[in-house]
Amino acid sequence: MKQTTYVIAEHTKIARQTYFMRLSGDTSAFTQPGQFLNITLPGYYLRRPFSICDWRMGEADIIYKVLGEGTKDMTAFEAGMELDTLTGLGNGFDTSTSGESPLLIGGGVGVPPLLALCKELRAQGRQVKVALGFGSADEVFLADAFQALGAEVAVATMDGTAGIKGLVTDACDFKNCSQFYACGPTAMLKAICAVAPGPGQLSLEERMGCGFGACVGCTVFTTEGPLRVCKEGPVFKREVLGW
Amino acid sequence: MVDLKVTLCGIELDNPIIPASGTFGFGQDFAGLYDLNRLGSFSFKGTTLAPREGNPTPRIAECYAGMLNAVGLQNPGVHKVISEELPRIATFFSKPVMANVSGFAISEYVEVGRLLGAQEQVGGLEVNISCPNVHGGGMAFGTDAKAAAEVTGAVRKVTDKPLIIKLSPNVTDIVEVARACEDAGADGLSLINTLLGMRIDLKTKKPLLPFTTGGLSGPAVFPVALRMVYQVYEAVKIPLIGMGGVSSARDVIEMMLAGATAVQVGSANLINPFACPQIIDALPEVMDQYGITNLQEIIGGAH
Secondary structure, three states: EEEEEEEEEEEEEEOOEEEEEEOOOOOOOOOOOOOOEEEEEOOOOOOOOEEEEEEEEEEEEEEEOOOOOHHHOOOOOOOEEEEEEEEEEEEEHHHHHHOOEEEEEEEEHHOOOHHHHHHHHHOOOOOOOEEEEEEEEEHHHHHHHHHOOOOEEEEEEOOOOOOOEEEEEHHOOOOOOOOOEOOOOOOOHHHHHOOOOOEEEEEEEOOOOOOOOOOOEEEEOOOOOEOOOOOEEEEEEHHHOOO | OEOOOOEEOEEOOOEEEOOOOOOOOOOHHOOOOOHHHOOOOOOOEEEOOOOEOOOOOOOOOEEEOEEEOOOOOOEEHHHHHHHHHHHHHHHHHHEEEEEEOOOOOOHHHHHHHHHOOOOOOEEEEEEEEOOOOOOOOOOOHHHHHHHHHHHHHHHHHEEEEOOEEOOOOOOOOOHHHHHHHHOOOOOOOEOOOOOEEEEEEEEOOOOOOOOOEEEEOOHHHHHHHHHHHHHHHHHOOOOEEEOOOOOOOHHHHHHHHOOOOEEEEEEHHOOOHEEEEEHHHHHHHHHHHHHEEHHHHOOHHHH
């Protein structure tokens, strides 16, 4: 973990209630896709955690959805604004066990961390399939970015306005899947585990106090006892969760 | 040159800053960030006899200038604390640590207090009779003067280490509980634990936290904590550790003027992991600004 000041370099709306923010500053604490950062918002006591969508030397990208007052206020932040941020938090996705043909499954704001993961897996020469789930066509984002990385992308929307009509599980093709990686709401992750064969890694979300392990606010009960989503996670192997 | 040293229950502290129990784990999440030996001491996570998984999530809610928690005393249990956590603490902290003793029955407080009090690394026991997030224990002892005195007296019998009782603010008269603990043999008092509060989720229209209530902490509670330290200081002779929303060197000095010998920093650690060393660094300049040269001398100065 590293505390640093990020400057907003770019901030744009990319889908309904969904925003892309490029932050410039020290990204040296990030080592794995699926890690997150924790930003202080003016006027709010607790920081807001966001998974990193992608990062490179000196720049980190996040994508967030307006879900409450804090994220609503964020939409007004302008380029040039400074943000006090804790970076390089948590343990991300492990690509060393992916096998030849991993499947990446994302639901809504669970999609962003899969982009850096996809990039890393493609760089390792893997055949990557991606299944993305959204509510409606105007909420879809990043599908083209995964395609540009050479992944085979399937989209599902609840109302059928884009891709397959249904849940993200309807867009999942587990045939030849060597390992699945999933991020999204808990109900979605459990639904995936109910149908997915084989090994998988799941990125969880939970309300956090600190984001670096101190408050034990974001505990998940696992086969290895209570673990912290922010510290031992947010990515866990499915067998650790027992899902 | 200003003097930050204070003497708490016979233990000389390099400065009065002590991270509060429940916001600092067993120190391990902070040890890589700064040298913990810069602290006066730290109070580790509330420890019970058996391991506890704690409450279901969500355990955290936010409010203006503060937060609610309902962690529910998640901890590995006293035996693992002694076999694993204390040896690990020894690798990064060479001063006496404060052991936070929690429980659900007097016999449990006694056993945990006896075991932790016997550890060389432990400088003092902070007995938590004020956790608002567990049922049938914790705060039940802290909201009744007689029960508080019974816990104090029982633990007193099994340890010679400084015995500090951590008081609940969720009472009509904290002075009554404070006096009862002093009479029962306490060497000091910690105050305040969190204030009972709640939030309602507008989407579900139900309480946000699983067991309805949680403990309020953060700057929102500072004036309440300060008032209670001030009141208790007038009523007892034993030293006080003041806590509740302390976030700056100025807050520390206010707490000490109200009557605190040492000051714990809690929620501030969670939103800024460097809060404690930053407060310690800021103290000399703020002292200088207000013409203070020796912290020990200002204790209770507001009276």
